[in-house]
Amino acid sequence: MSTQLFHHALYIVEHACKGCTHCMKRCPTQAIRIAKGKARIDNDLCIECGQCMAVCPNNAIAIEQDSLSQLESYTTRVAIVPAVFFAQFDDSVTLGQIITTLYALGFTHLYLAETGVDILTVLEAKDQSSSLPLISNFCPSVQRLIQVRFPLLVGNLSTLRSPAQVTAMFARSELKTLADGLGVFYFSPCAAKIAQFKTEGSEEHRLFDGIINFDTAYNLVCSYLAKHKEAVQEETRAFSFPVCTRKALRWSLVKGQSSNHSGRCLAVDEMHNVIEFLEILEDEQETNLQFLELDACAEGCVGGILTVRNRFLATERLRHWSSTVPKQLDQNLCERILRHKSAFYKNLNLEPAAPLEVLGLDTDHAKALQKLRKAERILAALPGIDCGLCGSPCCKALAEDIAKSQASIRQCVVLKLKSAKDLNSLARIWGERSIAADGLKDDQA
């Protein structure tokens, strides 16, 4: 098991949470339980996909946010901005205006995160993972999902650095002379990337000094534009960051990666599709597939939990923009990359991901087997309607929680109904069921 402490960006806003069970039922790794009227996230299981936040009716799930005031403690402030950020604005806001505003807000250098794709291409980075099909690690949430729920597929995960990290390395190398007071910031469309880049002890942790959430950055740009409408004239400042190639600009869109990979490829987006597909893949003995692009969010990063604009409109703008950039890499940029080649030397692959043994009932096989038996017995006595009133997502999860001594059978509300009136109204909805909790008394110990 990884000893590295995984950083979590999602948290529950206690005073807003009503314990309504929406998030608990949606969570793809069953990481949420309800206790004392509030949702609680199990950090070992959470994969930072943000499904809970999307489904919460009370805005009780939030993503941590670095304060912008920290910008002041750096003299050189670099922003690594994914192309998706620019697609958050409608056509009335030009790329030039967005860039001008970002400079006005205090950034001294802007890099496009997707430049990393071109850097990897120029340097002919090779993946060290050899199992086919290769699974892209571009979406950190999918990577963690595989580590938690599909340990058999961990060996298929790509080990290449993500483009944003590569761009950060490039920026740090180019601005070496300004190293004192150099701060590199990433604009994140989702919780998973924040978590990935902030996990302490990891390589990524050193590459970024802070993360700025998409929604915050969007609001800053919009309010600045509203106040300084006249000042921010069309294209007052041209792109000062490298323009990447068309293929790189489309990288975060669905099929952006797979269309550039040789052999038979497949792109799957949205969490439930990804899970369904991984289930099949884990069972499949042989497939003809070479490369898999899996995105936790619908439509890829444009569907990120922190994005502001409708994902389809954002996709359209990004596609339109990409059709205006050249297919070939700009000669100047290519030379700049090659000049800093040494910065990337032998540093384009990450440590292979390891399975996280968090699904098991116990680390000891014999004890796990005992608990499994116990959970089976308990499950047989539970009503099986998965109502969630006990605070576990389904009867099976409650049975396992009880077997792990993390819950009590007394939490089952349906089993507790005793009066004839209650039982009668229950029968009217759910039909007659045999409710026999008595046989379970031994298990409560």
Next chain:
Amino acid sequence: MAGVAASNLKRLLKQLNIPPLTIKRIIVAVFEAEVNVIAHSYGGRILCDFEEDTIQVQVIDTGPGIPDLDLAMTEGWSTATEEVRELGYGAGMGLPNIQKSCDKLSIYTKAGDHTHLTMLFNLKEDV
């Protein structure tokens, strides 16, 4: 449908914290055996025994048994029907693959009787 038993067993093994590489070996072997039971026999059952360091999986069918076991263990040799082959099985790799996946394999079979596979897997991953 072939693969359901193997898939269910996989879910169980994950909950028991069995190392992923061992799960993979067990699942490959059980899947092949499951296909064999479906394609060649009248039906059968799979028993799984957990020990401290080993997992023993028995696949017991109800007949009709394998007439020539040596031949059946030969790679590429198959008696699968056209119907089975159309489904993508019957490449004659079943038993050879099982042999490769497990640490110890013993087979009891007799033409006219049933077939009883006993597969043993060591839990200590030899990496």
